[in-house]
Amino acid sequence: MTDETTDEMADEVPRTIRAVSTEHLLLLEEEADALGFSRRLSVDWVRAHAAPSATHYLLPLFPHVLRHRPEVSPQWRCYTLLTAVTGEEFWSLLDVRPDTFRALPETLTPAAKTEIHRRMERARSQVEYERAE
Numbered sequence: 001m002t003d004e005t006t007d008e009m010a011d012e013v014p015r016t017i018r019a020v021s022t023e024h025l026l027l028l029e030e031e032a033d034a035l036g037f038s039r040r041l042s043v044d045w046v047r048a049h050a051a052p053s054a055t056h057y058l059l060p061l062f063p064h065v066l067r068h069r070p071e072v073s074p075q076w077r078c079y080t081l082l083t084a085v086t087g088e089e090f091w092s093l094l095d096v097r098p099d100t101f102r103a104l105p106e107t108l109t110p111a112a113k114t115e116i117h118r119r120m121e122r123a124r125s126q127v128e129y130e131r132a133e
Helices: 003-011 022-034 043-049 098-102 110-122 126-132
Strands: 018-021 055-064 075-083 089-096
Touching: 018 022, 022 043, 022 055, 022 089, 055 089, 055 098, 055 110, 075 098, 075 110, 089 098, 089 126
Parallel strands: none
Antiparallel strands: 018 055, 055 075, 075 089
């Protein structure tokens, strides 16, 4: 496989939603922080505000390419639906490496993905959630 083929595969963002636990979400946020990704929340903020036993959801939107940082490029910018300790859902953005996203298990039915997508559309942003606290 050539580098060009690998790059093309990384650019093919899947149209799916993946579910993750709070523990796994924290690992994704830690990876984004360690790699210096621009779209992420503070790990401490997520730890303090995300419901510990909740399931959160990631929907890749588009590839984010950093030509000046090829070692961490591309990333997939993901729309993320989080559940707060209050039970409220809000959305944020999280940059995830393609291989990291692909390693997340596919556990949701098509009907569940449709319902989660509807919830994503209705949720307020993390900034709005934080302002209302």
